[in-house]
Amino acid sequence: MTGGFVYSEKPIAVERGEGPHLYDANGAQFLDFGASYGVAAVGHCHPAVVSAVQSQVEELTFVQASYPNSARDGLYEKLAAVAPAGLENVWLCNSGTEANEAAIKFARSATGNSKVVAAMQGFHGRTMGSLAATWKPKYKKPFEPLAGGFEFVPYGDEDALAEAVDDETAAVLLEPIQGEGGVNPAPEGYLQFAREATEETGSALILDEIQTGLGRTGALWACEKRGVVPDILTSAKGLGGGLPVGATLCADWVAEDSGPHGSTFSGGPVVSAAAEATLSVIVEEDLPENAASVGEHLQSKLRGSELPIRTVRGEGLLLGVEVGRGANAALKRLAMDHGILALPAGRTVVRLLPPLVVEESHADEVVEALESTLAEVTA
Numbered sequence: 001m002t003g004g005f006v007y008s009e010k011p012i013a014v015e016r017g018e019g020p021h022l023y024d025a026n027g028a029q030f031l032d033f034g035a036s037y038g039v040a041a042v043g044h045c046h047p048a049v050v051s052a053v054q055s056q057v058e059e060l061t062f063v064q065a066s067y068p069n070s071a072r073d074g075l076y077e078k079l080a081a082v083a084p085a086g087l088e089n090v091w092l093c094n095s096g097t098e099a100n101e102a103a104i105k106f107a108r109s110a111t112g113n114s115k116v117v118a119a120m121q122g123f124h125g126r127t128m129g130s131l132a133a134t135w136k137p138k139y140k141k142p143f144e145p146l147a148g149g150f151e152f153v154p155y156g157d158e159d160a161l162a163e164a165v166d167d168e169t170a171a172v173l174l175e176p177i178q179g180e181g182g183v184n185p186a187p188e189g190y191l192q193f194a195r196e197a198t199e200e201t202g203s204a205l206i207l208d209e210i211q212t213g214l215g216r217t218g219a220l221w222a223c224e225k226r227g228v229v230p231d232i233l234t235s236a237k238g239l240g241g242g243l244p245v246g247a248t249l250c251a252d253w254v255a256e257d258s259g260p261h262g263s264t265f266s267g268g269p270v271v272s273a274a275a276e277a278t279l280s281v282i283v284e285e286d287l288p289e290n291a292a293s294v295g296e297h298l299q300s301k302l303r304g305s306e307l308p309i310r311t312v313r314g315e316g317l318l319l320g321v322e323v324g325r326g327a328n329a330a331l332k333r334l335a336m337d338h339g340i341l342a343l344p345a346g347r348t349v350v351r352l353l354p355p356l357v358v359e360e361s362h363a364d365e366v367v368e369a370l371e372s373t374l375a376e377v378t379a
Contacts, residue, residue: 012335017044020355020362022341030335033354033366034343038179038211041238042281043355049241052277053270060269065092071269075276079247082279084221084229089255091248092267096210096236097125099246100173102261103232104129106250107171107204109259114148117164118173119155121181124208133173135181156187165197171204171232172197176222179211179353182345183313183320191228204231204254210246211318214238215282215356218292218316225315238356241278245271287356291316298352298363305367308374319352320345321370326377330370333377338369 012030016023020043022030035041042049056071063069072092080088091102108114118124118133125131131139132146140146149170153160155178165172172194178184191207198205207230212222214235219225221233231254236246245267250258281287295316302312302321310322323330327348334340334350345351352366 010335012341019043019046020358028339030339030341031354031362031365032341033352033358033362034341035238035353035355036242037343038216038237038353039240039242040355041214041216042241042278042285042287043357044242046241046278046281046357048281049274049277052273053243056270056273062265062268062270064264065266069267069269069272071272071276072267075267075272075279078276078279079249082220082283083249084224084233086229086251087233087249089250089252091250091258091261092272093246093248093263094244094265094271095125095246096208096234097127097130097246098263099210099234099236099248100124100130100133100206100208101127102248103206103208103234104133104171104173105261106232106248106254106258107206110254110257111170111203113168113170113203115166115169116150116171116173117161117169118150118152119175119178120152121155121178121184122152122173122175122208123178123180124173124175155181155184156190158190158193161194162197165201165203167201169198169201169203171206173206173208175208176212176226177217177314177318179318179351180345182349183318183351185313185315186226191223191226195228195230198231206230206232206234208234210234210236211353214279215288215291216316216318216353217314218288218295220282220288222315239275239278240271241274241281243271243274245275247275282356285357288316290358291356294358294360294363295319297360298367301363301367302370305371307367307371314352317352317354317356317358321350321352322348323350323374324348326374329377330373333373334369338373340366340369342366 343351
């Protein structure tokens with residue numbers, strides 16, 4: 001068996017990246033409107049991130065988190081400063097799935113309960129705990145039995161949520177906008193309802209902002225737009241500017257009884273330096289505002305076009321274009337014929353998840369390419 005068997009490789013050998021673009025081995029340019037699944041939030045090889053990594057790797061590549069280190073301390077302070085009020089306790093890890101795994105463990109330890117209520121169509125990761133909180137059977141069945149104690153309710157259904165959340169519930173785990181599940185924004189008032197339901201039962205509200213956070217929806221955190229502060233918030237993907245890092249932000253009452261969780265690579269100096277630089281870029285370059293502005297322009301262009309689409313949904317630069325069963329064919333044509341990389345969100349949705357540094361001209365390029373592509377694949 002050869003290496004690389006886990007992923008089906010695409011016929012594009014990427015060798016270099018800069019800003020919102022990737023380049024293959026022959027120098028062909030691709031506009032990355034998937035940001036490598038949201039990782040390249042500040043663009044590929046942002047100079048500030050590159051400089052921070054280079055400086056840190058020359059000083060100290062790694063030391064375990066039980067030893068204080070200035071790079072890690074700097075990231076702790078930066079995350080606490082930008083976190084929603086009351087979530088200043090930071091746990092660092094290596095990925096989004098680990099951040100959610102920690103969130104589930106922390107909630108169970110802090111509440112003494114085991115039941116976790118999650119949403120249908122939700123996606124929270126691929127380790128055994130976060131996978132158990134993920135809805136779609138295709139991700140789970142080969143690995144069953146998974147961790148028990150998980151109950152699923154229809155996303156956005158307040159009555160179903162109220163019935164499921166009880167005195168035995170450790171946590172409610174939700175995405176403010178479901179990404180993998182089809183780019184489904186929470187209905188108006190739904191997250192507030194979840195906040196009230198968990199407060200009444202002493203459960204933890206966990207918001208998975210791995211895809212929606214760090215400015216993508218037009219605010220630094222999607223929960224801020226809804227006036228909701230969870231007990232636990234998870235972040236990853238774009239946090240490291242291209243390096244693997246995740247974070248679980250917790251309220252005091254959770255952190256005080258979070259249990260004996262640990263990780264060898266928690267907050268390594270190099271990734272901490274990259275993440276602190278990334279957060280600085282997001283704040284100093286006001287990338288949430290750019291996401292809001294370019295996202296509004298992109299939505300307007302899509303809705304005003306003659307595209308054969310059913311609907312456009314999402315916020316900022318997290319958009320889902322419902323095209324029907326032609327989504328996979330459209331994605332292939334976008335890449336090979338137009339040099340534009342986008343993502344699926346199920347079989348019927350083209351997901352647009354570009355770096356937050358894209359401009360209106362890039363959005364126009366994507367709409368023009370979609371007009372050509374969808375005319376062909378839906379004809």
